[in-house]
Amino acid sequence: MSLPSAEVAADFKDALQDLKINSRPEISNLTIIAKENTEHAQGISRELEKHIQTTRPEWKLPALYVLDSIVKNVGTPYTLFLGRNLYSTFMSAYAIVDASTRKAMEGLLKTWKQPVPESVDPRPVFSADVTRDIESALIKYRTVAIQQQALSQKQALQHAIPPRPPVGAPWRHTPSPSQTAARYTPTNDPRRQQLPLRDQFPPAPTPPPNHFPPPQQQRSFLPDMQPSIDLNKLNIDLDMLINTTKMEWASNPGDSHIQQKLKALIDLQTILKSQQLPPDQIRMIQQQIIQLSPAPAPTPPVSIAPPPYVTSIPPHMPGTSSWEAGGPVMGFHPPPSVRTPQPAIPPPGFDPAWLSSLLTSSTPTPFVSAPPSFPPPALPPPAAPSLAQLLQQYAPPPTPVAPPQPTPIGSADWLLQALNTHKLLPGTPSNGNDVELTTASIAKKSRPHLISKLYEALPNQCVTCGRRFESSPKGKEMKARHMDWHFKVKDPDVAKRGVHRDWYIGERDWIEFREEDEAAPAPVSNGTSAGGPAAAKKEAKDQYIHVPTDAALVHAPCPICQEKFEPQWLVEANDFVWMDAIKVNEKVYHATCWEEYSRGSGLGGGRGTPDSILGKRKAEVSSNGLYKKARTDL
């Protein structure tokens, strides 16, 4: 009985939607679906192509790995169907992913030119003419990128900010000349017409960093051209800016640009509230806030029309974005790895101007207040550096031996460093947590920078359960293990096999129990515990076998102690198992019983009689014994 193709394809699509990281179990699961439904290969292939084109840039790579896994593990007919559009599938993804993903994609392409490893079939995964077109496009693309890079390097020099502009002169961005986004044109490609994306990167005019189409609701606090020193107003403006940014962040919890900006703003607020600053510095901050605020900047009035495609993009809720195939790709969030502030020299193939235009057009409408007809307030990445720059300006004169800045200018770390080295956060402990265990310190006072420790500091969130992880490599590893764990405990057969509640553990066991974090690396075998025999016993106890399928075995008790085995779910095995069990000569024994027995018979003495073993095992395992031990211990 086979399902209608549309239904299979829809199921496959559903499963794809959940694929957000490079999760081996999920990818192999999808591969299995594909393998078991080769009669629906065409529909499945189409869904996969569509998904790769429409999913967010940071989720494209896992989807490409699914494609890779299917063509390598299943092969025809998928190689046929997926090969047809491989050029556009690959290139449209390549165009909008970050540098590291590109690298991974290039690696994939390389393997597609070769036969499947360990396969008897000597032919490459995809036929040479499919991969050749992609290769030549990539070469062309890189050439353009290198030219672009040279250009932006030059611009970076032009933009270079004097290290210490005279105090009192507000630092301004100079408008950057319009740039053309890197474009690639596949050479002699007969399938040009099928390329849904080729023409979707029009020469995007790059607005100067400070100029944004004004959102309506922000007009109310249009700044004066000549800002006067009004601390109150400054505080209000800053507050509003923080709120807008928070809203932005709430709709893009994964976006660390916004997160960094928010952090910088909150730090600035702390400074303002905790310190008496000289008027000129306050004026500078005010100037800065104005520049950061999504309102027309006072200087110079170059008006940039919003790019034409912006108006055609329907406002969408984050997370529910469902782009039609071939729709504009501009609306997506930047991939995670570009979130880290880029050094002045962009990596090959990375065009910062293009990115910033992407950023400008990609921030989804904050649902709370922004009218849909206007692009929401958005700030390009330079926001953080300019604020840092400002902080540096009114810092006390640097010591003669100015330490070199190891962190790239503009990164959140750099900003923090700037704040700390200039002692702009006095009286605050290094972690910024000033709350004391007193009613006065605790009552009501809001500390958004601390709340961010529970959210923004852990930007990498599990969509299944909401648990957050750091964005560090360690955090990513933990999340991957965590996702594997989710996958393991999702067993559809569980309902069928009587699961029951266990008895609670005893006192001594509880005291010795250690919580295990499913995201932590598997503990290295406990080599610290002393005592050979005890350790050996533990090993025996930890032995297990999968619950036998043979009916005779399932009901047979341990031949030594005559006790029946209890099925237990074991996460590592991802199956029901019998713990403390060993199979010897087609019979299943308790591993501890067997160990005692074989040791006894090995010694040739009468030690290993079933009775004494039974007594011993009972004493070891029963929590009553442990309880008594606990009593004497306590």
Place this chain on the structure above:
Amino acid sequence: MTALPGLSLPGLSLAPALAPSSTETRTQDLPAGSEYRFEVPFTRTLRLRILSGTAELFGTELAPNSKDAYTLSGTKGAVYTWHGCRLELAGEPESEYVAEETQMTSYANVHFALENAREKAGAQKEIGPRVLVVGPENAGKTSLCKILTAYATKSGRQPVVVNLDPRQGLLSIPGALTATTFASVLDVEEAGGWGSSPISGPSAVPVKMPLVYQYGLGSPEEGKTFRPLVTRMALAVTSRLEEDEQARASGCIIDTAGASSHGKGGVYENITHIISEFSVNVLLVLGSERLYSDLSRKFSNRPSEEPISVIKLDKSGGCVDRDETYMQQLRQSQIRSYFFGQGSNNLSPHTHWASYSSIKILKINDASAGVGSSFLPGDDDDVYGSTTASIYETVAPSPSILNCLLAVTNASMTDRHEAIRDSSIKGYIYVADVDETKEKVRLLAPLSGAIPTTAMVMGTFPEDVSGLVG
């Protein structure tokens, strides 16, 4: 649609019929710093999902854009948002509204102050803050404990949560007192909102490992076994914190019964006892000016001992009085889910017949557990010393034990009564049927296999549950 635990099992006469709840969804926008408060009776469900932004339920962050909505039933709760969010709701809560005034800022500040204390303790390899939460009934003590626990685990801590309110049944059933190290996310859908104790199969939310003691009475002010049990639990918790390096700096969070905060003429004997046994150094007083002034007078200045930080907190406007009918339904739901599981975790308990002669049941001696009896000066010796008065009396099996819950202790029938009283328990069995003519009882146990032959203790709380098994 997810039903109440065990609803699909035959013979559960107690399970109320679920009103067909509409599948229509609606959206609810919450501005930053506000919360959506709701009451869902046991007969209905509320399903909620975050469409955008962030939101938390008693400190536990809800998964974003999760395909499966959170399903809540028999819950009075609040979804709070620090950043603003849009929720999708389905179902008909009994009441619902959005509140802009909350105590979350203060409660989060408590967490951050505790984090500073934990940091300090960690640097010196000492046990972290021992936090005691007190306050009258329905002041939100348990909710505060949940928030502090959730924030602590989110911050990578592993606090031991100690429940000294027999009416809660944290990770067990009411009547029990428990201690549990929390290292993972709380299960907000589970009855009680903490999570589940270990089962033999996989679980979608990591299980928690509680240490459970039987108290068996409804109030800590009743009877004489509460304080010795506190002493015993403090010993176990302190041992765990001393030995468990991962948990040590996290310290513990202790929840108490409202009754313990009533006091007698400004004297709070149980609170004083808990403070001294657990070496409490942070005392959070919720929603009572008088209690705060009484306790800060007594504990803020103790020249010879470690100082205690006594902190006053306001009660959240979201706290609702939970009437006795609701509390009883909650208890029954907890008992059902102990045996039968809840939601997608359907458990298979085991019933079998046992002869009268094979079971021995103890019951707290009425003479020593007289309701309202309080400690008299000099009484303490009786409790800890070798008292001649027995704590328990033996109950002969008879139809009177029908529908009772029996706590299976780790102590032997022949142990001294003090040892039985102080014993942690293996779990509960339920007397499903009594056949007087054949002198047999039908017992419901969580798992198959022989019922342990250790001492079994019957309490007066929670009340009997009729018809748990058909």
